[in-house]
Each structure stands twice: as C-alpha cells, then as structure tokens.
Amino acid sequence: MAAATTLHHRRRSILQLALLLLAASPAAMLATGGACESEEFPAGRSYATCADLPTLGASLHWTYDAAASSLSLAFAAKPPGAIGAGWVAWGVNPTGDGMKGAQTLLAFKSSGAYVVNTYNLTGYRPLSAASTPITFEATELAADEGAHGKVRLYGTLQLPKGMEAVNHIWQVGSTVANGVPAKHAFAQENLEAKGSLVLTGAGATEAAPAPVFISHDYLD
Numbered sequence: 309m310a311a312a313t314t315l316h317h318r319r320r321s322i323l324q325l326a327l328l329l330l331a332a333s334p335a336a337m338l339a340t341g342g343a344c345e346s347e348e349f350p351a352g353r354s355y356a357t358c359a360d361l362p363t364l365g366a367s368l369h370w371t372y373d374a375a376a377s378s379l380s381l382a383f384a385a386k387p388p389g390a391i392g393a394g395w396v397a398w399g400v401n402p403t404g405d406g407m408k409g410a411q412t413l414l415a416f417k418s419s420g421a422y423v424v425n426t427y428n429l430t431g432y433r434p435l436s437a438a439s440t441p442i443t444f445e446a447t448e449l450a451a452d453e454g455a456h457g458k459v460r461l462y463g464t465l466q467l468p469k470g471m472e473a474v475n476h477i478w479q480v481g482s483t484v485a486n487g488v489p490a491k492h493a494f495a496q497e498n499l500e501a502k503g504s505l506v507l508t509g510a511g512a513t514e515a516a517p518a519p520v521f522i523s524h525d526y527l528d
C-alpha cells in the first residue's frame with residue numbers, strides 16, 4: 309500500500325512520534341533522508357510536513373492550519389520531456405478517489421513564465437486553456453522551477469471545516485499545446501498517481517483502491 313511513502317516532520321515531539329507509530333502501517337513509518345526533505349524552496353516558503361508520493365518521483369509539502377482549515381502546499385515533480393515544456397498537477401478529490409471530480413491545480417510555462425490554472429475535472433475530456441472554477445477557494449497560486457527540471461506548484465486551499473483527510477491525485481505531462489495541457493502518459497506510475505492524505509500528518513499517505521475503469525483514468 310504505502311511502501312514507497314515516507315513522511316517527514318520538521319518538528320517532531322515524542323508524542324507525535326508515538327501517535328504516528330500507532331497510526332501508520334509498518335511500511336509507512338518515518339524514514340530518514342527522504343527525498344522530499346532535500347527540496348530547497350525560495351526564501352519565505354517553508355512547510356511543516358512533506359511526503360514522497362508513491363509514484364512519478366513527486367513530493368508534497370504542506371502546512372495544514374486546522375483552526376482555519378487552510379492548506380498551504382507545494383507540489384514538486386519533474387514533467388517528462390523537455391524542461392519548460394510540460395506540466396505538473398495536484399488536486400483534491402472531495403467526491404471520489406480518482407481523477408473524475410478532482411479539484412486540481414495545474415502548473416505550466418506560458419510565454420516564458422509559469423502559470424497555475426485550476427480545473428474541476430468533470431470527466432474524461434480535454435482540458436481548456438483557461439481555468440475552470442473549483443470547489444475550494446485557491447489563493448497564492450504560483451509555480452517555479454527547482455533543481456533537476458522539477459516544477460514546483462504552490463497554493464493555498466480553503467478546505468471545508470474538519471476535512472483533515474483527503475483523497476488526492478497528482479500527475480505530470482510532457483506537452484502543452486496552444487496553451488492547453490495535453491494528456492499524460494498511461495504508464496502504471498501515471499495510473500497509480502493517487503492516494504489518501506492525512507493533512508494533520510498523523511499517518512502517511514496511502515494508495516487508493518484501484519480504479520474500476522483504469523484505461524479511462526487519464527487527465528486530458
């Protein structure tokens with residue numbers, strides 16, 4: 309399930325560790341030297357927790373303010389193909405565990421600068437060049453390029469009160485054509501790019517159950 313996932317906490321108390329040990333499956337326990345911890349963000353961007361996601365070499369970094377139910381996040385992944393030509397996306401699915409219904413942030417380079425669009429993924433159809441409205445208020449959207457061709461997508465989502473575990477999806481694509489992110493590859497690691505995430509960090513990300521219609525489960 310979560311064998312490839314590790315969680316890293318900046319500040320770790322004995323209590324938190326004990327809770328984590330209780331909550332996590334044996335395969336998802338803290339590991340040292342996780343890749344996500346070495347991600348270097350620009351000044352002013354820091355996150356309480358990071359997780360190496362199980363596929364696509366992606367990582368999620370976040371701070372969840374439970375009182376405000378506000379999620380500040382950075383998603384980092386390397387799109388396949390030429391640097392600057394592809395896209396990265398991360399989203400929360402409040403109604404299911406796959407792509408359909410996901411409320412997604414997607415970053416790509418447009419006229420030399422990174423932009424972040426929002427997409428309400430309503431079905432298996434091509435994306436538009438423009439954002440579509442999503443359920444959650446999304447602010448502070450930005451993206452930049454990290455080391456080794458990684459694209460980092462930043463944003464803050466206003467989640468419903470008490471939504472402390474979410475189903476999330478992530479994805480990368482090699483191409484943006486005429487301002488429209490083109491569909492991603494259909495390799496196993498693309499199709500398995502989804503899971504559940506405990507925002508409070510007490511526990512690890514877990515892979516979601518396999519989708520029923522896996523051959524249609526793409527983001528295009």
Ligand SMILES: *[C@@H]1O[C@H](CO)[C@@H](O)[C@H](O)[C@H]1NC(C)=O
Nearest residue numbers: 428429430440441442443444
């Ligand atoms: C997203 O799409 C679904 C399906 O068309 C729709 O019911 C929902 O209202 C949309 N959400 C937003 C925020 O527009």
